[in-house]
Amino acid sequence: MNSLDWAVLVGYFCVMVAIGVWSHKRVDDVSDFFTAGGRMPWWLSGISHHMSGYSAVMFTGYAGISYQYGITSVVTWSLPIAVGVGIGARLFAPRLNLLRSRLGVASPLEYLKNRYNLATQQALAWSGVLLKIVDVGAKWAAIATLLSIFTGMSLIQGILITGVITGVYCTVGGLWADALTELGQFIIQLLAGVAMLVAVLGKLGGVSALWGIWDDLPAAHHNPTPSPYTLTFLLAYLFIKTFEYSGGMWNQAQRYMATGSAAEARRSATLSSVLWLIWPVVLFFPMWAAPLLVKAQKPDASDSYALLTERLLPHGLLGLVVVGFFSHTMAMCSSDANAISAVVTRDIAPALSRRARGWGHRAGLVAARLSTISFLALSMAVATQVNSPTFKDIITVVIKWVAGLVGPISIPFLLGMMSRFRKSGPTAALVSWALGLFTFWLTNYGIAGTSLQVQIAAPVAVSLVLYMLIGLVRPEATPERDAVLAHLHLGPDAGGAALPVPGPSPEGDETVGGGVDSGAPKGS
Numbered sequence: 001m002n003s004l005d006w007a008v009l010v011g012y013f014c015v016m017v018a019i020g021v022w023s024h025k026r027v028d029d030v031s032d033f034f035t036a037g038g039r040m041p042w043w044l045s046g047i048s049h050h051m052s053g054y055s056a057v058m059f060t061g062y063a064g065i066s067y068q069y070g071i072t073s074v075v076t077w078s079l080p081i082a083v084g085v086g087i088g089a090r091l092f093a094p095r096l097n098l099l100r101s102r103l104g105v106a107s108p109l110e111y112l113k114n115r116y117n118l119a120t121q122q123a124l125a126w127s128g129v130l131l132k133i134v135d136v137g138a139k140w141a142a143i144a145t146l147l148s149i150f151t152g153m154s155l156i157q158g159i160l161i162t163g164v165i166t167g168v169y170c171t172v173g174g175l176w177a178d179a180l181t182e183l184g185q186f187i188i189q190l191l192a193g194v195a196m197l198v199a200v201l202g203k204l205g206g207v208s209a210l211w212g213i214w215d216d217l218p219a220a221h222h223n224p225t226p227s228p229y230t231l232t233f234l235l236a237y238l239f240i241k242t243f244e245y246s247g248g249m250w251n252q253a254q255r256y257m258a259t260g261s262a263a264e265a266r267r268s269a270t271l272s273s274v275l276w277l278i279w280p281v282v283l284f285f286p287m288w289a290a291p292l293l294v295k296a297q298k299p300d301a302s303d304s305y306a307l308l309t310e311r312l313l314p315h316g317l318l319g320l321v322v323v324g325f326f327s328h329t330m331a332m333c334s335s336d337a338n339a340i341s342a343v344v345t346r347d348i349a350p351a352l353s354r355r356a357r358g359w360g361h362r363a364g365l366v367a368a369r370l371s372t373i374s375f376l377a378l379s380m381a382v383a384t385q386v387n388s389p390t391f392k393d394i395i396t397v398v399i400k401w402v403a404g405l406v407g408p409i410s411i412p413f414l415l416g417m418m419s420r421f422r423k424s425g426p427t428a429a430l431v432s433w434a435l436g437l438f439t440f441w442l443t444n445y446g447i448a449g450t451s452l453q454v455q456i457a458a459p460v461a462v463s464l465v466l467y468m469l470i471g472l473v474r475p476e477a478t479p480e481r482d483a484v485l486a487h488l489h490l491g492p493d494a495g496g497a498a499l500p501v502p503g504p505s506p507e508g509d510e511t512v513g514g515g516v517d518s519g520a521p522k523g524s
Helices: 003-024 030-038 042-051 061-069 072-091 094-103 120-151 155-203 231-248 250-257 261-292 304-314 317-352 361-383 396-414 426-448 450-472 479-487
Strands: none
Touching: 003 061, 003 155, 003 317, 030 450, 030 479, 042 155, 042 250, 061 072, 061 261, 061 426, 072 094, 072 231, 072 261, 072 479, 094 231, 094 250, 120 317, 120 361, 155 304, 155 317, 155 361, 231 250, 231 396, 231 450, 250 317, 250 426, 261 304, 261 396, 261 426, 304 317, 304 479, 317 361, 317 396, 396 426, 426 450
């Protein structure tokens, strides 16, 4: 990188901070901080949802998969996400919006206290927070790896730079800052992705390279499901990503909660699904063609895209692509930080402290910002260890840890909103969560030689079967729990004003929010 590339990078960072400062003026309470007060346009929510699913892991871990295996990177990654988000557009996105617009909650998990009980809410909250610390740590490590290739910075320096700047804008501006920076990051991604595609096509002989290079690439590049990314892996990943990207990991749920109505949440999810179907193909083609242009230095080829960028792009455009790397990671990490802050502030802290249950507008905002900073700091600390024997490498964390653990955490959360599972109560939720986590440990660390497909599919399969089976064998439907489900029914007026849940909750609260400033939209 030369001075022009650095100017592009520094300019990008300044714009991100400026957006955060501007968004600060739109944040008056925790509802604004966590769900944009329910005033986010559906198209902005959809773009934000799409962008919050990327990170620099795409340009390291998945670039390595593309370099070694070809088109399977789309077939077994972005295609399952596109289909999963499309399914979620019908099943989950509208109901997630109703959590805010009818039940008046500011955190996705707030409703669980009334839908199940406090123990279930806390189990899902704590385990999800711990998983996200590791997941986001992998994202920081990925961008730091790319930065080291371009600038020679150490891993620690790269993690500090990206983490601190992300912390500034997402802590100051909340979800509004996240969404607006993600819009800017989408535009940058569009320019950088097209520039890279044009550069690769120019090097390989023009547009005809789109269909003319395949005979020159290794045979594995043509196979949509090579080992270990087999058809079984594809089906398991589709199942997992349907839960994860439909709100199971909370940050995507916030995008749906932030729209004005259930119908707008559905449109938001549909837009994100379409983007996932089309845009990754543009980004992945240069990675597929990379073996014809560069020789990867790392065994997992995670440096292939960075090497390709350095070779093909002139200064200025090189800086733009590096900015694109940053934009992916900062989009995902800032959205995760906001979601985790919501869970800590609205779900965990009130369960631990009587004082937290009485937080007003100002105290709630201070707590939200402090928890955001704390989460980012912890994830940055984990990032320094991501290549240790515990985690092995970046792609292992992303594929095995996240895919394997998302099911036990998200199944009670998402299926708990659907009336067809009304009989599945606290016992079903807790047992499916606990044994799903145990299955993850067993298949990854307890039994040697377990295949990748089993490692990622077994935990979610065990959790799903137990959740449904225990609901049938030991039904725990109650009038209070049915009242919660009634408010999440997708009727013609879906997206109406916030309503209290009739009757006391199992813990004695009068509403799902369970405290002061429940997060209901202004004027509701």
